[in-house]
Amino acid sequence: MKALVVGYGSIGSRHARILAELGCEVALVTSRPTTDYPRFSTIPESISGFQPDYVVLASETAKHHAGLCELAEAGFAGRVLVEKPLFHEPRQMPQHRFQSVYVAYNLRFHPLLQKLRHLLEVETVVSVQAYVGQYLPGWRPGRDYRDGYSANGGAGGGVLRDLSHELDYLNWLLGGWRQLTALGGHYSALEISSDDVFAVMLTTVRCPVVTVQLNYLDRLTRRELVINTQQHTIGINFITGELVVDDVRQHVTAERDHTYREMHRAVVEGQADFLCTLEEGIDVVGMVAAAERAVTERRWVWK
Template identity: 45%
Template sequence: MASTSAEKVLIVGYGSIGKRHLGAFEAAGAEVAVVTQQDVTHQKIYRDVSSAVVEYNPGIVVVANSTDKHLAALENLKLAGFKGIVLVEKPLADKVISFKHSFAGLYVAYNLRRSPLLTRLKEELKNREVVTAHVYCGQYLPGWRPQRDYREVYSAKKDQGGGVLRDLSHELDYTQWLFGNFEYLAAQGGHFSNLEIDSDDVFTLLGKTQKSPHVVVSINYLDRVARRTILVHCQDATLFVDMVAGRLMINSEVVLDNLKVADTYLEQARSLIEGRTQSLSSFDDGMSVLKLIEAAEHSSQERKFINL
């Protein structure tokens, strides 16, 4: 196989998130092709991963099909002899997996790590003692993709890797990125609303992390007003992030304002093209999130604290 180019990107899957990645990489100056069964006339199209790898010879592959198909896509890339960089849409898979590879790099698309809000928050926390942290994300599932029936999207289907615990696992990733991995936790969650889905729509985790004795993460599919916030009480200050408003406050002072989350997709794309991958979520980070998800589910089912 000829040498690959990081400026040639292959997107596996052409749903809403695949289209978002496509737009980000094109904006970053990359040439982009797609693996999909859809009839798409304005893109270079392949029907399977193997032929795309051989014929298109990409340097970067983005796995953006449904969560339950991520592992199969990774296996197909390995079988096709792909040696470049792989970015897998979050979460890494629908359950903890065992996967060995010889890719140049394997990352998980927890792009909120590229947010200036979170990178600044991480910097501000570096020399502070965190007492407690409260992470919240809620958005009404029927409003996510208004052009589609919410009951038909993968988020609504447990067997496709849907459910708020996996769908909003950004919160789990950046919580551990900011405050260290959970050491133990208790969780309560499930399908509690009248949404016509069979996946979980509410989950709350409470536990101790490496850098904080008290961390709460609460996520749901129910909030009619989309909210994504982080409240951190330190010994010497209170820090608050509102990612919808794009705002970071330290006590009563507004430190950053009007920053856009959408820009993190573009920054993630540029980082991969330029080889700036140090702060991206690694395969091991993605596996840590999957283990955290399984621990939360086990805790909720067994009604007890779980050590990690």
């Protein structure tokens, strides 16, 4: 299969490497000089010159919509994976002939979430608390955090979008959001133009009380989840790989590229069970917009 990766930053290079390891013939659309893979300057040029079967849009979030429009105008009719989040603000999808469109919420493929999803099938969920925090200056050693897209709100950066995995998996596990309110913004001394802390409270189809905090400030680096059901308390620590059900603990290992590899394999093989669909990706974009609206208007926002 021919796979085209649009954008060759840290995440684009990771996608390209993993796709090559899976046996795909890889090409890039990037302005960066590289000899790693064949390189094209524009999307139309790559579609006509490379004729890919699968396209991964790994450009800045604010450029995703334009990239999809270019793919559609070029007549691309294969599979598309868009890096998360789908858009930086609610947008209409262009008219297209794509075979399928997915959003790269690869955390769904983490063994811990897979096990949790199975556990929750027979549970009545009462409350959920999710937390993710990582100190932004430590994300990419050797690179000034102020130069990254995460620091640039105009490019689609900011913690609410950057760490929207939590919003996606909560929707996925709990049947979708119904209403939410939020607090958030730029509160720290980080030299960025994007939000660095967000706290969201919401109700979902399956759970009446859900809270999630996202931040760029946690020097301990944490990603955790606690769920109370009518029968059990379930805890997950993504950093240590620990799953706790009441007083029973088990460790689940997943090497660094596992979730990305399994996500790409699912797209390539047409196994959509755990992939984030276009509709689900649009829902997360709406959730982000609702959270920002809740902050501005200081109220609950209904879906």
